[in-house]
Amino acid sequence: MNSSMINESSASTTLRDNAEVAEALGRSYAAGFVTEIEMTGLPPGLGEETVRQISAIKQEPEWMTEWRLEAYRHWLTMPKPDWAKLNIDPIDYQAISYYAAPKAGPKSLAEVDPALLETYEKLGIPLHERAALAGVAVDAVFDSVSVGTTFRKQLAEAGVLFCSMSEAIREYPEIVRKYLGSVVPTGDNFFAALNSAVFSDGSFVFIPKGVRCPMELSTYFRINAQNTGQFERTLIVAEEGSHVSYLEGCTAPKRDENQLHAAVVELVALEKAQIKYSTVQNWYPGDENGVGGIYNFVTKRGDCRGDDSKISWTQVETGSAITWKYPSVVLRGDRSVGEFYSVALTHHYQQADTGTKMIHLGKYTKSKIVAKGISAGRSSNSYRGLVKMEKGAEGARNYTQCDSLLIGKKCGAHTFPYMEVKNPTAIVEHEATTSKISDDQMFYCRSRGISEEDAVSMIVDGFCKQVFRELPMEFAVEAKKLLEVSLEGAVG
Amino acid sequence: MSMLIIENLHARVEGKEILKGLSLSVNAGEVHAIMGPNGAGKSTLGNVLSGRDGYEVTSGSVTYDGIDLLALEPEARAAAGVFLAFQYPVEIPGVNNTYFLRAAFNAQRKARGEKEFDSMQFLKLVREKLKVMQISDELLHRAVNEGFSGGEKKRNEIFQMAVLEPQLAILDETDSGLDIDALKHVADGVNALRSPDRAFLMITHYQRLLDYVVPDFVHVLADGRIVESGDKSLALKLEEHGYAGLGEGAAA
Numbered sequence: 001m002n003s004s005m006i007n008e009s010s011a012s013t014t015l016r017d018n019a020e021v022a023e024a025l026g027r028s029y030a031a032g033f034v035t036e037i038e039m040t041g042l043p044p045g046l047g048e049e050t051v052r053q054i055s056a057i058k059q060e061p062e063w064m065t066e067w068r069l070e071a072y073r074h075w076l077t078m079p080k081p082d083w084a085k086l087n088i089d090p091i092d093y094q095a096i097s098y099y100a101a102p103k104a105g106p107k108s109l110a111e112v113d114p115a116l117l118e119t120y121e122k123l124g125i126p127l128h129e130r131a132a133l134a135g136v137a138v139d140a141v142f143d144s145v146s147v148g149t150t151f152r153k154q155l156a157e158a159g160v161l162f163c164s165m166s167e168a169i170r171e172y173p174e175i176v177r178k179y180l181g182s183v184v185p186t187g188d189n190f191f192a193a194l195n196s197a198v199f200s201d202g203s204f205v206f207i208p209k210g211v212r213c214p215m216e217l218s219t220y221f222r223i224n225a226q227n228t229g230q231f232e233r234t235l236i237v238a239e240e241g242s243h244v245s246y247l248e249g250c251t252a253p254k255r256d257e258n259q260l261h262a263a264v265v266e267l268v269a270l271e272k273a274q275i276k277y278s279t280v281q282n283w284y285p286g287d288e289n290g291v292g293g294i295y296n297f298v299t300k301r302g303d304c305r306g307d308d309s310k311i312s313w314t315q316v317e318t319g320s321a322i323t324w325k326y327p328s329v330v331l332r333g334d335r336s337v338g339e340f341y342s343v344a345l346t347h348h349y350q351q352a353d354t355g356t357k358m359i360h361l362g363k364y365t366k367s368k369i370v371a372k373g374i375s376a377g378r379s380s381n382s383y384r385g386l387v388k389m390e391k392g393a394e395g396a397r398n399y400t401q402c403d404s405l406l407i408g409k410k411c412g413a414h415t416f417p418y419m420e421v422k423n424p425t426a427i428v429e430h431e432a433t434t435s436k437i438s439d440d441q442m443f444y445c446r447s448r449g450i451s452e453e454d455a456v457s458m459i460v461d462g463f464c465k466q467v468f469r470e471l472p473m474e475f476a477v478e479a480k481k482l483l484e485v486s487l488e489g490a491v492g
Numbered sequence: 493m494s495m496l497i498i499e500n501l502h503a504r505v506e507g508k509e510i511l512k513g514l515s516l517s518v519n520a521g522e523v524h525a526i527m528g529p530n531g532a533g534k535s536t537l538g539n540v541l542s543g544r545d546g547y548e549v550t551s552g553s554v555t556y557d558g559i560d561l562l563a564l565e566p567e568a569r570a571a572a573g574v575f576l577a578f579q580y581p582v583e584i585p586g587v588n589n590t591y592f593l594r595a596a597f598n599a600q601r602k603a604r605g606e607k608e609f610d611s612m613q614f615l616k617l618v619r620e621k622l623k624v625m626q627i628s629d630e631l632l633h634r635a636v637n638e639g640f641s642g643g644e645k646k647r648n649e650i651f652q653m654a655v656l657e658p659q660l661a662i663l664d665e666t667d668s669g670l671d672i673d674a675l676k677h678v679a680d681g682v683n684a685l686r687s688p689d690r691a692f693l694m695i696t697h698y699q700r701l702l703d704y705v706v707p708d709f710v711h712v713l714a715d716g717r718i719v720e721s722g723d724k725s726l727a728l729k730l731e732e733h734g735y736a737g738l739g740e741g742a743a744a
Contacts, residue, residue: 438582439545439546440580440582441582441584443544443545443566443582444578444581444582444584445584445592445596446543446565446566446567446570447542447543447544447566447567447569447570447575447576447578448570448592448593448596448599448600448652448656449567449570449571449596449597449599449600449603449656450567450595450596450599451567451599452567454595454599458584458587458592458595459584459587461586461587462584462585462586462587462635463585463586464586465586466586
């Protein structure tokens, strides 16, 4: 049996007429400051020489340089994707600098430039281990380099490898070589190919067989330099029976130009291994007129390579001018499980086209998708998801739930679910709803004494509950606050 | 001075005049029933008093505790002690009932310059009120009105009222859609909250609620005005004769 389905539903509704007045008040983006620090880097421009230079700066082995060059050559042959429901101004790839780093090179945490420590402090990510969030190890990536990783000693005692990607290529080449590009091949898509050619840093995690990672791992990405793209590469490998929970956060200064962020994240779960990957994405979204902001074009994919393995993605996407990402799971092992929980919020002129792909190859594989889209202002928010049941996916199951919440009358919400079912025993379920914050709900809250702003964040929080409870505790609180800030001025 | 003084109130909804010169005074400790046929303006009165958008007051005044009630935002009216029990309580998916009520309770206290309750203090208060209202605490753990039966929704309104302790409680057709057992529960709740400091405005179509919550005054609202006032016996008379033919003379 073969079946596929494409469905689009659009809607825009009103909450109140004076919403624009309030909109003009804009929102505050607390992470919008710039760090004054002496930088070094490559001038703008992209060619084979750029790729070689990046590889040379990072003192990479030759196989790595060749790997990058192959990706670069492939990238040159690829057309820019334009299938997403996004309006993207043309990107001049020669105008971007592909490498920027604080001048004082990477050192131990104790020697990190105080200006950098202060930056992360201001962002609420203290890097001093004394002050750090209890039980969370952090790798801090500043522009193109990792500036420090906390709790490495404790992790090493458990056998967990957690370091920057650059370091991993030097220190653990055999592991990197075995897994890098094995989930997202260099030629997978336009932005993945570009990333493979010029990626500068990112995090590397390796959890050996049977180990339950003793703390949460996280990477904090910060874009600081102007006219710079950030191309990070993250690889997480969980060996047989191991467990890990990983979180990433992202911010950038307020600037009038758009900046490109094209990351690749690869996850590998071997037999009975479990990886939980959470993202709180708060890149600069641009101002209330749609000027500036980050282009967030990311390829994230997990491979449930072993039987009974599990990969779970949770994302809270509030930032970026444009978001284009589909964290996916390839369910290769029998009885493996893939999950995707998402909250995507767009305001002003932000655009998001995000969702997931669940590719069922193994028998009795299961996937669950819960996607919540919130649109305000003049923003456009699309869910795009693919559920594929291949021939061998005997008894496989998927459940998909997509809910959209509209605030104001000029925003849009769209749902594009694709399904391909090639095994007659597979079961695919899809539910979708579109709602708005109703005048009745607002009045009900206000008549009980709750202010308009508090009522909106309460209703939005309720809408997102299913996703928030998947996040580690501290980050659920952060995500909730982030939504409140992002919705400032959404109702008047 | 009366707690609530409504004078010659005129109000429009979507350009149509619904209230046409309504006057009414309510003192602390009194229970007033507002009865009347469909379309007389009963629910409009409740909505105007609590400040719902879309209800435009064209003339007249409402003085509550000596202040101009109509000048206040809905949340400020709530903080000042005005409570509306909704005819159709609204569902807020995913928002915990207790969390919602605590947010409301603390927002009101904050607005009055009082100290907010922490979760332990609030839980203690809620437990006390639950006992009085005879409500199972299972309702507390569910989302606001989500999946509640009609009776549960109405009881939840009365429970909110018990926790928020308003000075002026407006019950908008709280009896509608309730079977006799649910009606008795709701009436018991209201009776438990009667006090010398508190006034009730009970808007109802039928007099059966008044068998359980006995009012001090009964007013008949017809065509946007109070056309007749009396005591409990007026409600019984209405039951017997219907609304037809009422208010002649008063309208002249």
